Amino acid sequence: MDEYVDILDEQGNPKGQSCLKSEAHRKGLLHPTIHVWLYTQDGRVLIQQRGKHKDTHPLLWDVSVAGHVSSGEEISVAAVREVQEEVGLTVSEKDLEPIGTFKAVHKISEDFIDAEFHHIYLCKLKVPLTALTKQDSEVDDLALIPLFKFAEETWGLANVAKYVPHGPTYYKTIVKEIKSRI
Template sequence: MDELVDILDEQGNPTGQSCLKSEAHRKGLWHPTIHVWLYNKDGKVLIQQRGKHKDTHPLLWDVSVAGHVASGENIPLAAVREVQEEVGLIISEADLEPIGTFKAIHKISEDFIDAELHHLFLCELKVPLTALTKQESEVDALELIPLFRFAEETWGLANTAKYVPHGPTYYKTIVKEIKSRI
């Protein structure tokens, strides 16, 4: 879906401008997104396999829930909305634990540069995997895996090609933050 997104400067500050997401991607303009990592007290993390028709990184494994922040939308509310849309889980803003932001640029092609400021959240998953409903157009599969295995695969160099290339610093941050909560 092509929606309006707010444009940011390189430091992540709003510029007061907005444009369609497709234009932001075509021009490599910075814009805000949310990443919500769902984990449980058993030491497992929810990962999603991106849909096969996604413009970026189809069929790679990624964050539990990710999405764009619509123009003028409150960032935590965008996270709540995306969690419900992508995995069918109803949460509130109070369930979200903000853990920072992460700047990322993925050059997909000459006319597709994804320049995003990811707002990172953790959220405890209190229901079984079977209670989740994946959004067919966005998500190919969901898997709940041990945090240790996730750490090995994302920055322990065991299987990094399986995942969206967010980089070791990003993944180490996620693992450290989840580990401190279980």
């Protein structure tokens, strides 16, 4: 869905401008997104396989929930909305634990530059995997995997081609933050 997003400067501050998401991607304009990592108390992390029709990284495994922040929308409100939309889980803003912001710029093609500030949250998953409902247009599959396996595959270089290339620093941060909470 093409929606309006706010444009950010190099430090992640709003520039007071907005445009369609497609235009932001075409021009490589920085804009805000959310990443929500769902984890269980017994040390598993929820990953999603991106839909086969996604513009970027189709069928690769990725963050539990990710999405764009609509123009004028509060970051945490977008996170709550995206969790509901993508995995059918109702969470509140108080369930979200902000762990930082990560700037990422990926040139997908000559006319598609994904330039985003990911606002990253952790959220404890308190229901079984079977209680989740994936958004078929966005998500191909969901899986709960042990944190140590996730760490091995994403920054231990065991199976990095399976995942969206956020880079080892990003993935190490996620693993460390989840590990400190279980």
